[in-house]
Amino acid sequence: MMKTETSTAPAPAAFEPRITAFVCNWCTYAGADLAGTSRLQYASNMRIIKLPCTGRIDPLFVLKAFENGADAVLVSGCHPGDCHYTSGNYHARRRWTLFRKLLALTGIGDDRLFFSWVSAAEGQKFADLVNDVTAKVRKAGPFCAVHPGRRAS
Amino acid sequence: MARIGVFICHCGENIGRTVDCAAVSAAAAKMPGVVVGMDYKYMCSDPGQQMIRKAIIEQKLTGVVVGACSPRMHERTFRAAAAEAGLNPYLLEMANLREHCSWVHSNQAEATQKAIDLVRVMVAKVRRNRPLRPIRVPVEPTALVVGGGIAGIQAALDIAAGGKKVVLVESGPSIGGHMARLSETFPTLDCSQCILTPRMVEAASHPNITLMTYSEVASVEGFVGNFTVTIRRKARYVDPAKCTGCGDCFNKCPIKKIPNEFDAGLGLRRAIYVPFPQAVPNKPVIDAAHCTMLQKGKCGLCAKVCPRGAIDYQDQDRLEKVKVGAVVLATGFQLWDHAAYGEYGGGRLRDVIDGFAFERLASASGPTAGLIKRPSDGKEPKTVVFLQCCGSRDDKVGKKYCSKICCMYTAKHAMLYRHKVHDGRAVVFYMDVRAAGKGYEEFVRRAIEADGAEYVRGRVSRITRRRDGKLVVLGADTLAGRPVTIDADLVVLADAVVPRPGSEKLAQLFGVGYDQDGFYSEAHPKLRPVETAAAGVFLAGACQAPKDIPETVSQASAAAAKVLGLFAKPELEREPVIARVNRTTCAHCRACISACPYGAAKDFDIVDRAGKVLRAVADVNEGLCQGCGTCASVCRSHSVDLDGFTDEQIHAELNAL
Amino acid sequence: MKALREAAEKLLREKRVSLVIGYEDRKGRPAFFAAKPEDCGRLAYDASCRQNLAAYLGKPEIRARLPVAVVAPPAVLRSIVVLTAESQLPPGQVLALAVDGDSFLGTFDAAGVAELLRAKYSTLAPEPALLERVQGLLQKSPAERAAFWEAEFSKCTRCYACRAACPGCYCSRCIVEKNAPQWISTAALGHGNYTWSVMRAFHQSGRCTLCGACEAACPQGLPLMLLNAVLDREALEEFGSRPGYDPEAKPLIGSWSADDDHSYMR
């Protein structure tokens, strides 16, 4: 049984969040490539897991990322109507609409779980997104150690 | 036991400047399962690839991670190198150290740490990679072309010329499409039928082309290389095998006053008819809705006069299946109905006509034998107003887009009118004249300068009919800055180009996307303008977007080239990223079947030797599956998995973070 | 009660079913399987019956004895429709002996069940008290919510009674039993307990009829209905989904609409 601490310690100034991103191969991964070729600078806290489509992302992946120590998770894919597989992102969207509410009930809210559409042409949006998410998570502090979804370290 | 090799590329200084590549390769060498960690200036260069090949052979590597640029850049390169060294190419993965790391971070310590993380993730993944083989599917070397206009005819002829069989399906009684209805064509004013009819005849007589007129696609099964398409052969009530096209039937038919669609309703046809004299095949059909024999069982005159006994009132629609390997959609367009514009009479003013009606008036083979006569009283109009952008570039009532061909055909109309009515006045209202094309601008200038068409830049706000029959056209001349009123005898509206009705349903049958206006979506607007998102389905002509004849023909030939390219090999090779179902654990909840965007997931009955169904499960068709993995993530029991992105691989990646 | 017993007896006597699954007329109202007409005198029903008998319909032992009849209050009727929509019930093999409160409503086949639900129970709504509890929890801070669940999940012994009680949990191999890879730790510890309960609830969205059998079955008294209710409310509000009314419904997870909400997406 893991130790329970009811108070959240204030984030140390040097807190560098760990952010796991699940992105689709055709839009957001390519958008991140474009940010690179455009030499846009952004925070280095995010680690990308590439999947063919947001439709492939099982909610278990998100829980696993949190369990393993991610302070936040980003899910990003093609804009509605642009899915390489025509409707994978629509399936994903419905799934996340439900799943985020469930997680919110268990204390994982909007400052831990992020969703976005980033197209292959939106390098700037991707860079801004990473910076923004990183800033928000930095502000939110380390993912509360008391959360039952976290593996005891 | 895993033996992984990790190869870190400096990419000159592109990676090396911000990422300590030596440190990354050293860290990688200590990762579990890794036996080789190296870094090199240019991994994609020949010596770099040679390093990888050599290590694979000498170290008996079971997997490779290349830390370099984006896999979108060089994954193919490195996988080919691995294959040359005898390693299954799908046992190689890339960590994106350039686009996702060195180019976007400036702090060396951070970038190096991230690079190590990215490599660790890929090492964890590649340890779970399994050898995959590209999927091979046999190809049926017959093409289906849907639509018998100039696009379909051209595509069919080109494919047939390449030595492959073609089934050309046309919904009307004759091929030829809209082009057969045109009087002359811009910018050369050559006679449309003179250039088209030889091709129609060639298409009908080509040994490689099977013509199916008066037919429609009813359903589609299968996938690239292996479509089974069901064609509905509509009842003609005339046996084409017996009919000689003598014309006795339609000369005797007593039902005479049916507006002929081919003539935009200006001419009349009978209940048994060929749409126009040059029709191919030149054999009549009976319009069941108007035939008194078919409606009330009275008449039967055509059967009496037919010398060959070709009339068959009992004829019924038949379904015919064809097996094809590729499809060209060439369903074309129609003109938007300007009845939506109340200010232009809401479709009730008989002398306000569309472009096709004017084509038929100007055509030597049209209902007026080429004389310009207005529909209401048959008089020669002395003032004709042409109105461009009717329904185009108007997102309130009409369409947002530019219909592209109207500037040119309006100039042609004005020109033809002036050639035929020398004392007539042709006034063209326009928003912009878009004459981008070879010889196009010159053509418009000729209409204005040589043929005296009056071009007025502005819109028309209202068309009303006065008691004397004149059409009062109220408009604006925005260059002069004043309103203008013109008493016209005839108004020709350049209605917007819109897709054919039913085109959306057809797209759904083939799994082709379409935009908000119903035009078919190409796979990529720049680089794959002929392909669609559905593999093996190609586009030609105005079903994709408004196009003129040369552009349509070009695209049709391009589609034919794509089809011939596909047919050049007996088998197709596809990336082996496909879903697989674990039949033992599948509970057959059918969520994956509902979720699959391609209809690749389907029911499957597990039967015993006697053929008795033991259990139903889901199954994935390799040929249809495109590898999105949506099925895998809706499966509660994870009984569906995706090759290349398996549960185990993703789980390992997450554990490595 | 009498009418129910008679109807059950008639079905068995006429051999229209080989088994009637019902509640037994004794304390706690346990499940009772009447295989002979004379067993039917032991059947009973009242509001204290919390078990969702549709859960048995997924079990191989019962499937081997089809056709069967089930004593079904409204939530169970809905479960039957859900199972029909998800191709879990062979057509015509399950009859429902519909009950509500003290009254017996009759014997229905799958189509009849859907019709009865539409006619009589189209406005079934979750208990207000349950929604109030959800609302109350949502008003707390995320840390307080996490602490609440930490305390609750720490009690979980991973007996999987919640799963056994649920008609929607019909997978032959549950995800928690998949071990290559093992997504959900089976040790009765915080993170595994959390992931298990969250995923169990999520896997039921679009299936759950809020019958309450899972919570009632939990020996540790975990407030599982909170998880079910928040998903039920969201699915209804966002997608108009009401599981268990349409035997031809598309799966909630596994279908989509172009105008689904995505205001939270950036």
Place this chain on the structure above:
Amino acid sequence: MKTLGYFPGCSLEGGGIELDLSVRAIAKAAGVDLREIEDWNCCGASAAHSLNHSLAVALPYRVLALAESQGLSEVLAPCAACFSRLKGTQVRLARSPELSQRMQEVVQRPYQGGVRILNINEFMASLLEAGLAQKLTRPLGLKVVAYYGCLLSRGQDIVTGDDAEDPKGMEAAIRAAGCESLPWNCANECCGGGFSMSKTGAVLDLSQAVLDEARAAGADAVVTGCPMCHSNLDMRQMELVKRRRIPGALPILYLSELLGLAAGLEPAALGLDRHFIESRGLVRGGV
């Protein structure tokens, strides 16, 4: 008996009193109870909406808020200008929560947006649907033209369900009154509107064009729903007749008057005796 909120506005208490009389009469005949909004104020037409954006919304806002607080879920505004102001405000409020907020502060009354506003054409159509058609026992047999002007045809979000360029909202009612609605070219042309006083010459020109077309189409009368149109075509027509710019007088009827006549109501009860152009002779046999 169905109850409907009623917003007469200034016009219906003054120059457009025939509209008020005839609407109330036909509503009574159809069994609809018109309940005047208590303490109503100016809709803001003509003056306010061209001078002050805030006032132009605040005035109708107050009317709508009053109607809502008085439990009136539907309000009839027979005057076309009043309708346009009320409905236009409704549309703007629905589009902008900020505007709603501001108006609530300015007017010091809440308005939730729950009032449906009907113009005279919609009102007549609803009466016909509710059974008025059976009570139209005196088919008039007239040839008329339907004149919509601007306020009963334009504003895509305001006059919904009709085509601004080819309006048809009166057709069914005219046919129900046993009249033929002739096709003509001026259904939504301008009558001169609010320039009746300031630029009478222009109004005369515009009204003449409308009247000429109506006569040329073969109409016995022009049917309108707008007090402004009515006053320009009816009152100003006297001057056109006097100056011999038109060959004779053409009666101008409100749609509600036409239906009232068809329902067998007394012309005087409908206000027909108040017109400048004599129109009582239209009913067969005279009255």
